[in-house]
Amino acid sequence: MIQIKTDAEIAVMRRAGLVVARTLETLRAAVAPGVSTADLDAVAREALASEGATPSFLGYHGFPAVICSSVNEEIVHGIPSRAKVLRDGDVVSIDFGAIIEGYHGDAAITVPVGQVPAELLELLRVCEESLWHGFAAARLGGRLSDISHAVESYVRAQPHPLGGSWGIVEEYVGHGIGTEMHQDPQVYNFAPKGPGRGPKLVRGLVLAVEPMVNLGTKATRVLDDQWTVVTADSAASAHFEHTFTLTEDGPWVLTALDGGAARLAPLLAATG
Numbered sequence: 001m002i003q004i005k006t007d008a009e010i011a012v013m014r015r016a017g018l019v020v021a022r023t024l025e026t027l028r029a030a031v032a033p034g035v036s037t038a039d040l041d042a043v044a045r046e047a048l049a050s051e052g053a054t055p056s057f058l059g060y061h062g063f064p065a066v067i068c069s070s071v072n073e074e075i076v077h078g079i080p081s082r083a084k085v086l087r088d089g090d091v092v093s094i095d096f097g098a099i100i101e102g103y104h105g106d107a108a109i110t111v112p113v114g115q116v117p118a119e120l121l122e123l124l125r126v127c128e129e130s131l132w133h134g135f136a137a138a139r140l141g142g143r144l145s146d147i148s149h150a151v152e153s154y155v156r157a158q159p160h161p162l163g164g165s166w167g168i169v170e171e172y173v174g175h176g177i178g179t180e181m182h183q184d185p186q187v188y189n190f191a192p193k194g195p196g197r198g199p200k201l202v203r204g205l206v207l208a209v210e211p212m213v214n215l216g217t218k219a220t221r222v223l224d225d226q227w228t229v230v231t232a233d234s235a236a237s238a239h240f241e242h243t244f245t246l247t248e249d250g251p252w253v254l255t256a257l258d259g260g261a262a263r264l265a266p267l268l269a270a271t272g
């Protein structure tokens with residue numbers, strides 16, 4: 001069932017979203033060679049405490065940390081560890097959720113560590129930009145697959161830096177979000193039947209959109225820890241996520257400090 005939020009509930013979700021946005025900026029600044037993913041988890045725990053928020057991920061189906069940290073070929077759901085130390089040339093995806101007054105915010109970024117090869121920077125750019133193209137395609141009265149289609153077609157249109165093709169992960173998808181982190185509907189990052197399908201995009205619908213793009217195959221597997229999802233060919237992966245809703249003025253990205261205005265303006269101007 002899709003949970004439709006009132007304006008007052010969305011105002012609370014904005015507060016949760018801002019906690020997530022600020023914490024991810026703090027985490028981005030903390031990423032450096034020699035830092036462990038457990039160090040990043042500790043940074044996020046401190047941020048949650050100082051914000052007076054509670055974690056979405058800790059204890060979720062037994063997950064042992066407040067962030068997911070996924071390095072290089074790890075796509076999502078990596079478990080922070082003292083033993084996982086970031087090295088120059090890595091990319092690390094950090095997924096983080098926070099709860100304010102029972103409402104969740106959820107977002108993810110992928111961050112380069114030190115000097116990173118050009119093809120990895122391009123992977124990050126393509127994945128992040130596909131997310132914003134998804135938001136820019138969302139309209140009140142439109143349909144859910146408008147977003148999925150925009151994400152997929154943006155990725156497909158980008159030349160691959162190594163002459164291969166991008167892998168858009170299919171097994172893990174975005175979701176509705178509110179009083180639970182994961183709610184209906186599922187938000188796919190691909191649309192085999194094109195735009196114009198699925199639930200109507202209405203006021204009060206709040207979604208987390210989260211493309212995962214691989215430098216190689218889209219195929220995935222889960223490590224023996226039963227959490228960490230990796231690419232089947234060990235090529236690198238990127239993951240970007242934001243929580244957003246639609247207003248009469250357009251998309252409002254609840255987990256972006258500026259609501260998404262700066263990133264959306266050129267895209268919305270281009271599409272009219």
Ligand code: MG
Pocket residue numbers: 106107174175208210241
């Ligand atoms: Mg999510």
